[in-house]
Amino acid sequence: QMAGSYASLNTIIQKKVGDMGAIEKELEQSLKYVKYYFPEYKIPKFISFIGTLDAPGVALTDNYIAIGLQQYAGKDFEGYLSKEVQQLYPTYISRRFEPAYIAANCIKTIVTDIFPDKSNGKNLIEQMIEKGKEWYALSLLMPGTADSVKTGYTQKQLDWCKAEEGQIFNYITQRENIETIDRDIIKYYIGEAPFTQGMPENFSPGNIGQWVGWQIVNMYAYKNASLSLKEIMNTSPRSILDEAKYKPK
Numbered sequence: 001q002m003a004g005s006y007a008s009l010n011t012i013i014q015k016k017v018g019d020m021g022a023i024e025k026e027l028e029q030s031l032k033y034v035k036y037y038f039p040e041y042k043i044p045k046f047i048s049f050i051g052t053l054d055a056p057g058v059a060l061t062d063n064y065i066a067i068g069l070q071q072y073a074g075k076d077f078e079g080y081l082s083k084e085v086q087q088l089y090p091t092y093i094s095r096r097f098e099p100a101y102i103a104a105n106c107i108k109t110i111v112t113d114i115f116p117d118k119s120n121g122k123n124l125i126e127q128m129i130e131k132g133k134e135w136y137a138l139s140l141l142m143p144g145t146a147d148s149v150k151t152g153y154t155q156k157q158l159d160w161c162k163a164e165e166g167q168i169f170n171y172i173t174q175r176e177n178i179e180t181i182d183r184d185i186i187k188y189y190i191g192e193a194p195f196t197q198g199m200p201e202n203f204s205p206g207n208i209g210q211w212v213g214w215q216i217v218n219m220y221a222y223k224n225a226s227l228s229l230k231e232i233m234n235t236s237p238r239s240i241l242d243e244a245k246y247k248p249k
Contacts (some may be wrong), residue, residue: 012073
């Protein structure tokens with residue numbers, strides 16, 4: 001199945017991604033911001049390849065960011081709809097397999113390279129804030145890119161989050177002990193899912209914890225305008241939570 005669709009995948013990608021011109025422009029613009037905020041960071045070179053469908057869409061190797069174009073053939077590509085691939089990448093994930101996501105995925109990889117994820121082992125609210133920092137950094141490094149692309153939410157899900165911000169936070173804080181380290185509970189709110197359990201299926205995104213964490217980091221940054229991006233990224237989630245005093249309506 002996978003090997004058979006490989007040649008057609010190549011053709012479709014050439015058509016879909018074309019000359020990569022617009023993507024390169026978006027990347028170049030974002031890399032200027034990376035240089036501005038992190039002058040000492042050595043920007044990797046970019047290479048693109050076409051791998052098997054289970055290969056990552058973006059990977060960092062020594063001095064290179066490798067873009068696996070097999071994950072950007074467009075959400076309607078029939079290879080994504082096969083049973084084996086759907087088990088790996090259900091539709092709520094493969095709908096993001098569009099060229100529009102390439103630049104954001106590359107910049108996310110750079111953010112993680114500069115600030116490795118420190119959320120592991122932390123409690124729910126601290127993990128939410130730690131993950132939220134990534135989207136805060138992206139919002140500064142990619143100011144011209146749509147939030148839907150940076151978060152991976154649909155526009156409808158984003159609009160719902162903005163409209164229901166207070167309700168979402170109340171729901172989580174009333175239903176859960178936000179200091180829990182129970183992994184099963186944490187994965188309700190962080191990581192890939194079609195929607196958030198207990199919230200409206202047609203509106204709520206999965207991974208809503210990262211969005212809430214992002215809002216908390218935004219509030220903290222607003223109250224501490226003199227801090228650099230680097231300083232905010234290096235602030236403990238506990239300090240961010242205590243100082244943000246996040247109480248959305």
